[in-house]
Amino acid sequence: xxxxxxxxVFVSAISAATTVLNGQCNPDNFANACIPKLAxxxxxxxxxxxxxxxxxxxxVEYSYVFTKxxxxxxxxxxxxxxxxxxxxxxxxSGRNKVATSKINGQFISAIAxxxxxxxxxxxxxxxxxxxxxxxxxxxxxxx
Amino acid sequence: MKLVTIGFLALFLAAxxxxxxxxxxxxxxxxxxxxxxxxxxxEVISSILQQIPSPLEISVLLKESGTKYNSTILNTSDNLxxxxxxxxxxxxxxxxxxxxxxxxxxxxxxxxxxxxxxIKSLADGLNIGQFFDIETIGRLATNSKNLDSLLLITxxxxxxxxxxxxxxxxxxxxxxLLIGGWVEAMQITCQVAAKDIKNKDLQEKIGEQKIIxxxxxxxxxFYKDDTNMASLLKDMEDLKGAxxxxxxxxxxxxxTMEIVDGVAVIKDNSTTTINITEQDxxxxxxxxxxxRNKIIS
Numbered sequence: 001x002x003x004x005x006x007x008x009v010f011v012s013a014i015s016a017a018t019t020v021l022n023g024q025c026n027p028d029n030f031a032n033a034c035i036p037k038l039a040x041x042x043x044x045x046x047x048x049x050x051x052x053x054x055x056x057x058x059x060v061e062y063s064y065v066f067t068k069x070x071x072x073x074x075x076x077x078x079x080x081x082x083x084x085x086x087x088x089x090x091x092x093s094g095r096n097k098v099a100t101s102k103i104n105g106q107f108i109s110a111i112a113x114x115x116x117x118x119x120x121x122x123x124x125x126x127x128x129x130x131x132x133x134x135x136x137x138x139x140x141x142x143x
Numbered sequence: 144m145k146l147v148t149i150g151f152l153a154l155f156l157a158a159x160x161x162x163x164x165x166x167x168x169x170x171x172x173x174x175x176x177x178x179x180x181x182x183x184x185x186e187v188i189s190s191i192l193q194q195i196p197s198p199l200e201i202s203v204l205l206k207e208s209g210t211k212y213n214s215t216i217l218n219t220s221d222n223l224x225x226x227x228x229x230x231x232x233x234x235x236x237x238x239x240x241x242x243x244x245x246x247x248x249x250x251x252x253x254x255x256x257x258x259x260x261x262i263k264s265l266a267d268g269l270n271i272g273q274f275f276d277i278e279t280i281g282r283l284a285t286n287s288k289n290l291d292s293l294l295l296i297t298x299x300x301x302x303x304x305x306x307x308x309x310x311x312x313x314x315x316x317x318x319x320l321l322i323g324g325w326v327e328a329m330q331i332t333c334q335v336a337a338k339d340i341k342n343k344d345l346q347e348k349i350g351e352q353k354i355i356x357x358x359x360x361x362x363x364x365f366y367k368d369d370t371n372m373a374s375l376l377k378d379m380e381d382l383k384g385a386x387x388x389x390x391x392x393x394x395x396x397x398x399t400m401e402i403v404d405g406v407a408v409i410k411d412n413s414t415t416t417i418n419i420t421e422q423d424x425x426x427x428x429x430x431x432x433x434x435r436n437k438i439i440s
Contacts, residue, residue: 043203044299062193065355093393096395099409111407112406112409143204
């Protein structure tokens, strides 16, 4: 198992490091790089591509049904430090803000969300002062 | 434009001779079923599809709550030979996917390998076998220490299949795969709940499926011009009728956050209350059972 995870991390890291060097966003590489970075005990569910199309797109949004009693983790991967300005914000079905990865001006690379209310949630990615406007993310769960 | 493209493709294939290889045949069949739908932008369909939770979540819940493994509630892999149409193959690929996840979570590797073989066969039949890495999964399944990797690769393979189908304008098969998986997870939950009728957590777990079923009915409604999809939609609407009696109340309250070891940990202060009776659970169980038997037979 360690060997498989090592290969996944290694391949993903190499791909992610080179993914925006040529100026083109390849969010697949970032999304794949994020999967092995989910904290221990979390089962992988989905990976999300975040392509800001060079700054022309200000947000990328997905949705998922979160269920009560389950803890979810959403992490972020992008080039450079501070997640390159990539932020994830979680909204409930009524568009009320539930969580964000930018807290007091600090960019956090992962959020853990122990869900207490079942429903459709919107997972919204935005950029704040980003150089690449490119990244990826993974969603995992544990009970 | 789509019709012109299909026409050229059909002419090209006809010119290549009539002795079609099995994967070509499957490809043509899938084109046939794509003629009558969907009636909405496929991006909308993809966005609904990707919000449906993984059946793995239910299996983890059951194991964590102390429920014992029970292979008799799963669809036997011996039923594989019954699934000859693309419609049945896609539905039962979803069913077996859920069963595989269940056996994996309970580390029942021998049973898991049987499902792997059936899954590979159905995926090949739908011309998507290339996304299922049976060799790696089979190797990981032989050792319970590989559980994390096994779950990861299996989930990635199913995600790749769904992504591929959607990019190939074959989202109808993706919808069926998802529905098969959901119905099987419902069936497993209902069977477990039937033996533990006072278990409130399980009752709530069944009740909250109302939210997912509404999305499934919406998805199927886009394909109602297709006979098979229309029939499935009718069954799902009947099931939705039983769910309509369940009341889910959501109360929003602003959450709080703290940073722990570099992770923003949220304290969710919102709540949902699910009002479901034992009679509701019994009705849902009966309808689910009948629908699931139709799918696997």
